Amino acid sequence: MNFIWLDWAMIVAFLLMTTGIAFLTRRLISDYDSFLLAGRSLKLYLGMATMGATELGLVTLMYFSEQGYKSGFSAFAIGVIALLGFVFVGKTGFIIKGLRELRMHTIAEFFGLRYSRSTQIVAAIITFAAGLMNMGLFLVLGAKFLLYMVGLPPEALPYLMVGLLMLVLVYTVVGGMVSVVLTDYVQFIILFTSVVLTTYFAITHVGYDAVVAAVQTEHGAGGFDPFLSDDLGWLFIVWLVFGLPFTGMWPPALSRALSTVDSETSRKLYGFIGLSFLGRALMPMMWGICAFTYFAGAHAVPLPLVDGAPDTAAAMPVYLSQILPSGLRGLVVAAALAALMSTFDSYLLCWSSILVNDIVLPLKPHLKDRQKILLTRLSVVGCGLFVLGWGYLYSPPETFFRFMAITGTMYSASVLLTTAMGLYWKKANTPGTLASLCVAGALPLTTIFLDGSGIVPPAYEWMIEDKVVGIATFVASLVFVVVFSLLTQKSHPPKVLTPAGAGGN
Amino acid sequence: MMGWQTAWTWIFGIAVFLFFLVEIVVVVGGARDIGDMMRSLTQQASDEGKDG
Numbered sequence: 001m002n003f004i005w006l007d008w009a010m011i012v013a014f015l016l017m018t019t020g021i022a023f024l025t026r027r028l029i030s031d032y033d034s035f036l037l038a039g040r041s042l043k044l045y046l047g048m049a050t051m052g053a054t055e056l057g058l059v060t061l062m063y064f065s066e067q068g069y070k071s072g073f074s075a076f077a078i079g080v081i082a083l084l085g086f087v088f089v090g091k092t093g094f095i096i097k098g099l100r101e102l103r104m105h106t107i108a109e110f111f112g113l114r115y116s117r118s119t120q121i122v123a124a125i126i127t128f129a130a131g132l133m134n135m136g137l138f139l140v141l142g143a144k145f146l147l148y149m150v151g152l153p154p155e156a157l158p159y160l161m162v163g164l165l166m167l168v169l170v171y172t173v174v175g176g177m178v179s180v181v182l183t184d185y186v187q188f189i190i191l192f193t194s195v196v197l198t199t200y201f202a203i204t205h206v207g208y209d210a211v212v213a214a215v216q217t218e219h220g221a222g223g224f225d226p227f228l229s230d231d232l233g234w235l236f237i238v239w240l241v242f243g244l245p246f247t248g249m250w251p252p253a254l255s256r257a258l259s260t261v262d263s264e265t266s267r268k269l270y271g272f273i274g275l276s277f278l279g280r281a282l283m284p285m286m287w288g289i290c291a292f293t294y295f296a297g298a299h300a301v302p303l304p305l306v307d308g309a310p311d312t313a314a315a316m317p318v319y320l321s322q323i324l325p326s327g328l329r330g331l332v333v334a335a336a337l338a339a340l341m342s343t344f345d346s347y348l349l350c351w352s353s354i355l356v357n358d359i360v361l362p363l364k365p366h367l368k369d370r371q372k373i374l375l376t377r378l379s380v381v382g383c384g385l386f387v388l389g390w391g392y393l394y395s396p397p398e399t400f401f402r403f404m405a406i407t408g409t410m411y412s413a414s415v416l417l418t419t420a421m422g423l424y425w426k427k428a429n430t431p432g433t434l435a436s437l438c439v440a441g442a443l444p445l446t447t448i449f450l451d452g453s454g455i456v457p458p459a460y461e462w463m464i465e466d467k468v469v470g471i472a473t474f475v476a477s478l479v480f481v482v483v484f485s486l487l488t489q490k491s492h493p494p495k496v497l498t499p500a501g502a503g504g505n
Numbered sequence: 506m507m508g509w510q511t512a513w514t515w516i517f518g519i520a521v522f523l524f525f526l527v528e529i530v531v532v533v534g535g536a537r538d539i540g541d542m543m544r545s546l547t548q549q550a551s552d553e554g555k556d557g
Contacts (some may be wrong), residue, residue: 043541045534052531073513080516181542185535192528199521212510224509272527279524282517 002151002321007330014190014334018183018341019170044265048273050184050346051256055248055277056191057343058336061284062141063400065316068288070399071231072215072223075288078401079281081240085247086274093267094245095416096254098423100263102497107254107419108358114422114495115430117362122434123415124358126441127251131351132383133448134250134407136390137400138347139164141313142340148304148317149333158392165384168344184346187338192276194335197328198320199283202290205323206297211286214293231399239405239470245420246412248274252343252350284316291319313400352379397452398466406444406466413473414440421481422497429494432485440477443469 067075089096104110108127112120143160146152152160203211215223222229226237248254248270257266294300295315301322303310324332356376361367367375396403414437421428421436447469450456456464463469485494 043538045531046538046542048527048531049535052527073510076513076516079520182539185539188535189528189532192524196521196525196528221509224513272530275523276527278516278520282520283524286517 002149002329003333004326006327007333010327010330010334011337014337015167017186018338019167021182021186044268044272046181046185047256047259047265047269049188050181050342051253051269051273052276053184053188053191053338053342054252054256054346055273055343056195056280056339057138058142058145058340059138059343059400059404060280061195061287061336061339062145062313062316063404064281064284065288065291066313066399067401068285069292069312069315070288071226071229072219072289072292074219074223074226074229074232075285076282077226077232077237078240079278079285081237081244082247082281083274083278085244086270086277088245089247089249090267090271090274093263093270095249095420095423096257096266096270097263099254099419100258100266104258106258106354106357107249107251107415108354110419110422111433112358112362114428114497115433119430119433119437120358120362122437122441123418124354126414126437127411128351128354128359129441130407130410130444131251131347131354132386133390133410134404135344135347135351135383136387136394137396137403138340138344138391139387140391141400142336142344144314145317145336146333148314149321149329149336151321154304161388161391164340164344165388168341168348169381169384184342187335187342190331190335190338191342194332195279195283198324198332199286201324201328202287202320206290206293211289211293214296215289218292218296233467235467235471239409239467239474242471242474243405243409243412246416248277249412249416250408251354251411252346255346255350255353287316287320291315294319294322348380348383349376351383352376355379355383397447402466403448406447406470409470409473410441410444410448413444413470413477417474417477418481421485425485426496427485427489427494428481429485429488429492431488431492432481432483435484436477436481439480440473443473443476 064075064078067078088094099107099110102110102113104113106124108120108124111123139161140157142164143157146160146164147154147157219229222231226232227234229236257269292315295303301318303318304314305311306314320332321329353376356372356379360375361372417440418428418433418436422433446464447466451461451464451466
């Protein structure tokens with residue numbers, strides 16, 4: 001056990017504070033909007049706090065540090081592309097401004113307005129499936145971090161996963177978005193401060209020159225040049241660039257933009273908080289590179305094994321558990337819990353709202369607010385149980401970040417690309433959109449379920465590699481929506497968006 | 506390789522600075538926004554209570 005009483009005291013204080021907020025804010029939930037979107041009363045800075053805390057999850061720290069461990073400085077290219085994406089969205093308001101002006105609750109709702117009810121349901125199912133698979137690894141990665149930081153035995157992993165799930169479910173189900181927003185603010189402060197402090201300790205322990213030398217020795221030029229990297233390479237960069245216009249539009253982040261007081265605040269939100277997204281990626285990556293340097297040295301503790309191979313995802317927490325001073329270790333674990341909870345609660349609430357708003361409500365439109373809240377709470381519990389099972393049973397073929405990227409592509413190449421077409425291309429219609437949704441929703445499943453399974457002959461394995469499938473998904477989706485829309489203009493004339501909600505709050 | 510290494514070092518420094526800057530701005534501005542949100546939601550909840 002790596003912890004002393006001071007570390008435990010910090011964690012207990014943090015947990016009491018966050019669950020207390022959830023119960024105290026319960027009386028403020030008067031209707032479905034206040035449960036799900038905090039009554040659309042989010043102003044700029046609080047919106048930034050909640051988006052920053054949501055998007056800097058424990059899973060984010062884990063997958064970025066693992067990527068840094070495996071790719072060295074080349075992994076920084078991922079953070080730079082994310083920053084460029086945020087600057088683009090922040091400057092142009094691409095997609096988010098249009099959706100906010102139309103007063104959408106969720107992105108799939110737009111499909112009902114612009115295309116048809118069936119398209120809305122298909123888009124919602126794809127979003128829901130991609131999101132659940134993506135979220136499926138949150139618990140296992142979060143539990144791994146805590147396991148190695150605290151110094152618990154590996155057998156404790158499933159119990160830790162169940163414990164974390166219970167904790168998040170309690171205050172998400174009880175409080176809804178108001179408690180999520182308030183706890184996000186507290187978590188934002190703890191989280192951002194801890195990330196900066198940890199970066200300082202991670203670098204100074206091994207020394208920056210040693211870090212550069214270790215990457216140079218082990219990775220060569222590929223440790224710095226992402227185009228030469230064995231792990232990444234130019235195909236990977238091209239894939240990320242395809243997704244650049246859709247940066248930060250994963251539904252939980254988008255729900256923050258839709259919760260703001262007006263469309264201009266939504267746009268500003270992306271512009272400002274996007275500035276922190278470079279650090280959000282680069283700092284945990286640096287922890288991973290420092291861990292790599294530490295484990296390459298002679299005095300390191302042994303790296304845990306998974307199926308006989310080194311567990312690269314465990315490198316960062318094991319490293320931090322060895323180098324952080326007592327007290328700070330407790331603060332970092334409290335911050336990690338904050339990161340896990342702020343992300344997990346928002347994601348649970350988001351996927352549940354998609355299930356209720358875009359799959360159930362189009363089929364049963366006369367549900368009362370009380371029934372909708374109950375249904376959302378039940379689906380929060382259901383999603384949580386799925387995540388528990390998926391995280392325990394599924395292992396991604398490549399790094400965790402690359403799994404996140406392919407599930408992200410499943411959503412962005414289908415749902416976001418057709419949303420953009422619906423907003424900015426008058427000829428986009430229902431058949432074109434449905435064709436695009438189906439092809440882009442299905443293609444990534446090949447890499448998710450077949451890559452590494454041994455089913456595909458070795459000569460054809462490149463075809464199901466995530467980079468190839470990711471690029472093919474974007475290209476196929478665009479081709480399908482354009483070609484099918486143009487071919488069916490007469491039989492299915494495109495709907496014209498009525499500007500009734502435009503300009504309103 | 507030296508070029509990439511120098512560029513990443515600078516970019517990392519900028520990333521840490523921007524991260525810290527955003528934190529300070531958000532913490533100060535967010536405290537004010539919380540007050541506004543609570544007032545708005547309390548008002549909304551009390552209006553709902555009066556309506557029925």
